[in-house]
Amino acid sequence: xxxxxxxxxxxxxxxxxxxxxxxxxxxxxxxxxxxxxxxxxxxxxxxxxxxxxxxxxxxxxxxxxxxxxxxxxxxxxxxxxxxxxxxxxxxxxxxxxxxxxxxxxxxxxxxxxxxxxxxxxxxxxxxxxxxxxxxxxxxxxxxxxxxxxxxxxxxxxxxxxxxxxxxxxxxxxxxxxxxxxxxxxxxx
Numbered sequence: 001x002x003x004x005x006x007x008x009x010x011x012x013x014x015x016x017x018x019x020x021x022x023x024x025x026x027x028x029x030x031x032x033x034x035x036x037x038x039x040x041x042x043x044x045x046x047x048x049x050x051x052x053x054x055x056x057x058x059x060x061x062x063x064x065x066x067x068x069x070x071x072x073x074x075x076x077x078x079x080x081x082x083x084x085x086x087x088x089x090x091x092x093x094x095x096x097x098x099x100x101x102x103x104x105x106x107x108x109x110x111x112x113x114x115x116x117x118x119x120x121x122x123x124x125x126x127x128x129x130x131x132x133x134x135x136x137x138x139x140x141x142x143x144x145x146x147x148x149x150x151x152x153x154x155x156x157x158x159x160x161x162x163x164x165x166x167x168x169x170x171x172x173x174x175x176x177x178x179x180x181x182x183x184x185x186x187x188x
Contacts, residue, residue: 064177093155103164
């Protein structure tokens, strides 16, 4: 099975609901914001409790290392514009996204094909990213409602839409590995 052609792939985390609740209680202050934002948080046992050990043990098997952990908040009725994370389009660029607070429906990550002109941008919130110059040329190809942890392709054009009745708070873990396909296709 070649999962690299997929845009997302689930990851089972032991005691996910308990971990999710613990992280929600620890980071619920992020829900006070009514704006789109991201905030990096140092990847450590103190910051990520039970999740830290489980991710570290699993990633170690595949010579993977967490290089960044960041919370993304999408308030009710908002969306994050179509973009590619990083400085170039690549099918081997993934993140592990973990829902901390997400409704069961009416929010999603959507992926697109695009063959038009692009803009390379950077800012203090999202670092380096690529935007399409002509959104009318985007062709929707896939969609995921994130209710459980998933590896998601971030090196392809994608956007986040939240039309649910609650904010969408997601922990996004970025990692490095040369053994990507095995890491993504494995489960705890």
